Amino acid sequence: MTLSVSVQHHFGGFTLDASFEAPAGVTALFGSSGSGKTTLVNAVSGLLRPDQARVEVGGRLLCDTEKGLCLPPHKRRVGYVFQEARLFPHLTVRQNLHYGRWFSKTRGSDAEESRLVEMLGIGALLDRRPGALSGGEKQRVAIGRALLSQPLMLLMDEPLAALDEARKAEILPYLERLRDDTDIPILYVSHSVAEVARLATTVVLLDKGKVLKTGPTEEVMSDPALAPAIGLREAGSVLSATVVTHHDDGLTELAAAGAKLFLPRIGGNPGDHVRVRIHANDVMLSLDPPGRVSALNTLPGTVTSIRTGGGPGAMVQMQAGDDQILARVTKRSAAALDLKPGTECYAIVKSVSVARADIGAGDQSMAKSDTTT
Numbered sequence: 001m002t003l004s005v006s007v008q009h010h011f012g013g014f015t016l017d018a019s020f021e022a023p024a025g026v027t028a029l030f031g032s033s034g035s036g037k038t039t040l041v042n043a044v045s046g047l048l049r050p051d052q053a054r055v056e057v058g059g060r061l062l063c064d065t066e067k068g069l070c071l072p073p074h075k076r077r078v079g080y081v082f083q084e085a086r087l088f089p090h091l092t093v094r095q096n097l098h099y100g101r102w103f104s105k106t107r108g109s110d111a112e113e114s115r116l117v118e119m120l121g122i123g124a125l126l127d128r129r130p131g132a133l134s135g136g137e138k139q140r141v142a143i144g145r146a147l148l149s150q151p152l153m154l155l156m157d158e159p160l161a162a163l164d165e166a167r168k169a170e171i172l173p174y175l176e177r178l179r180d181d182t183d184i185p186i187l188y189v190s191h192s193v194a195e196v197a198r199l200a201t202t203v204v205l206l207d208k209g210k211v212l213k214t215g216p217t218e219e220v221m222s223d224p225a226l227a228p229a230i231g232l233r234e235a236g237s238v239l240s241a242t243v244v245t246h247h248d249d250g251l252t253e254l255a256a257a258g259a260k261l262f263l264p265r266i267g268g269n270p271g272d273h274v275r276v277r278i279h280a281n282d283v284m285l286s287l288d289p290p291g292r293v294s295a296l297n298t299l300p301g302t303v304t305s306i307r308t309g310g311g312p313g314a315m316v317q318m319q320a321g322d323d324q325i326l327a328r329v330t331k332r333s334a335a336a337l338d339l340k341p342g343t344e345c346y347a348i349v350k351s352v353s354v355a356r357a358d359i360g361a362g363d364q365s366m367a368k369s370d371t372t373t
């Protein structure tokens with residue numbers, strides 16, 4: 001099921017003019033504060049009646065201002081998950097979930113409820129009240145409640161923003177399962193590059209009310225032209241990798257970027273797909289294969305583009321196997337190595353520079369592309 005959105009709206013000095021398609025999976029609405037993410041989500045949910053809009057999901061028209069059609073929020077079948085879980089404190093987890101079912105026309109089936117309880121890992125919590133749950137557990141229940149209303153799409157507005165790092169790490173694998181097991185579009189608003197890199201199938205990058213770029217996460221994240229909008233410190237590429245084996249010295253060997261990638265041990269079995277985010281700041285470039293050097297990862301590739309701005313840095317994109325890698329070097333180094341599109345070089349990445357939080361489960365799109373090659 002695909003969500004198609006086209007919205008134009010004016011508020012005083014701000015104009016939103018954005019169109020995008022959100023297929024099944026997680027579509028991240030990403031952009032700096034004030035770029036229009038909430039306005040866009042409100043236009044999709046019906047909380048805002050835009051000047052002009054067309055919103056359609058799975059062939060069902062929710063809003064078409066040209067035809068004078070704009071369904072109110074309660075007729076749009078949208079599931080919502082906010083920063084705070086907003087569960088009913090006097091009801092148990094089970095009763096909170098049943099509240100979601102009550103809102104669905106078909107009332108959902110027991111089998112559907114069991115599947116969601118299992119997927120979200122909340123079986124042991126069913127008789128507790130929200131006061132006895134951690135923030136991450138509450139959010140998992142809130143997701144279950146939203147899905148049991150059998151929505152046509154799920155809107156998640158900064159669902160992890162109120163959680164500490166440990167609770168975020170606990171809930172991310174459930175969100176990855178949600179992404180892979182649910183066939184409705186999930187719109188996910190976030191300020192966090194780490195969350196977007198880990199979860200999103202598609203990214204819509206917003207800036208001052210406009211879509212700067214939309215496309216598959218790997219493509220948007222590794223576009224050097226977008227690094228300033230993403231944040232130079234946060235910029236980096238997302239690689240689609242496959243677990244090859246776990247070595248006795250604590251390293252996991254992955255196949256990525258047409259080469260071997262060694263990282264401190266991660267979970268998963270040989271053959272599993274994972275996505276790995278590599279910060280541009282953590283990548284060195286060399287024209288020659290490095291000799292005696294401590295970094296374990298040497299990924300050969302070809303420079304595809306170089307982006308410079310007013311500062312001393314240069315963002316270099318290279319193609320390595322099926323992946324793109326982003327490296328942030330100085331303009332001085334780029335000149336000294338005479339880097340230009342077509343230059344063959346090696347990206348050097350220290351194993352320990354890749355944080356555990358930057359490695360996530362690969363999504364179905366990776367599995368699909370794998371089977372077609």
Ligand SMILES: Nc1ncnc2c1ncn2[C@@H]1O[C@H](COP(=O)(O)OP(=O)(O)OP(=O)(O)O)[C@@H](O)[C@H]1O
Nearest residue numbers: 011012014031032033034035036037038039040191
């Ligand atoms: N009801 C309103 N009236 C007037 N201006 C508004 C209204 N709502 C939002 N705006 C303006 O529209 C712009 C976009 O706001 P919006 O809340 O959509 O951004 P955002 O990307 O969600 O920001 P944040 O990440 O801070 O939540 C801002 O300049 C904001 O001041």
